[in-house]
Each structure stands twice: as structure tokens, then as C-alpha cells.
Amino acid sequence: MTIALRRGLRRGFDRAEKALDVVFDPELNPLGQLGALGWFLFWIVAATGIYLFAFFDTGIVNAYGSVEWLSTDLWWHAGIMRSFHRYASDLMVAVMLVHLVREFVYDRYRGVR
Numbered sequence: 001m002t003i004a005l006r007r008g009l010r011r012g013f014d015r016a017e018k019a020l021d022v023v024f025d026p027e028l029n030p031l032g033q034l035g036a037l038g039w040f041l042f043w044i045v046a047a048t049g050i051y052l053f054a055f056f057d058t059g060i061v062n063a064y065g066s067v068e069w070l071s072t073d074l075w076w077h078a079g080i081m082r083s084f085h086r087y088a089s090d091l092m093v094a095v096m097l098v099h100l101v102r103e104f105v106y107d108r109y110r111g112v113r
Helices: 002-023 034-055 063-072 075-105
Strands: none
Touching: 002 075, 034 063, 034 075, 063 075
């Protein structure tokens, strides 16, 4: 079961990589750079999180109001940063999951590399 699943997923990843090699340079293929993309997204999430934390009130009672204030009154800088933070976090989770599946499919998770 696991071997058949790996073969099927490997064929899918190989086809996707060949298709993306046409669009991108083979060295800049996003499927080959998933670890670097995840690391880049982590730093975006960290930087925007630190920026937002400066404006955020961490109290139990005031947390919701603080997010509302960030989204409405400070929409130009804090609202945009909040959007960057949210979308980069979502994309980082997706990239991480695809990266983990790809490492599993290519059998790179055991042994010394």
C-alpha cells in the first residue's frame, strides 16, 4: 500500500516539476525550493507578528477590541500587516505540508544525507 502510494505521488510530483520547469528556470522551480520558501515565509510571519504585537493589547477583555482597532482605525499600516501575517501563515502551512509529503514520497526522511 505504501509503496504504491509513493509511486503514484512520485509520478504526480515528477509531472508537476516538469510542467513548472517550462514556466520557471529548473533551478528556480518552486517544488524544488519548498524548504527555502517555507523559511522565507517564516521570516515574513515573524516580522509582521512582532510589528503587530507592538499595537496589540494582550488583555483577555481587550483583545477583540484591539484587533478591531487594528483592522479599522489603523487599516493602512496595521491592517495591511495583519493581512500579510495571515496570508503568509496560511501559505507557510501549505508549503510545509507539501514539503513534508514530497520528502516522504522521495524517501528522504531516513538515514544520513
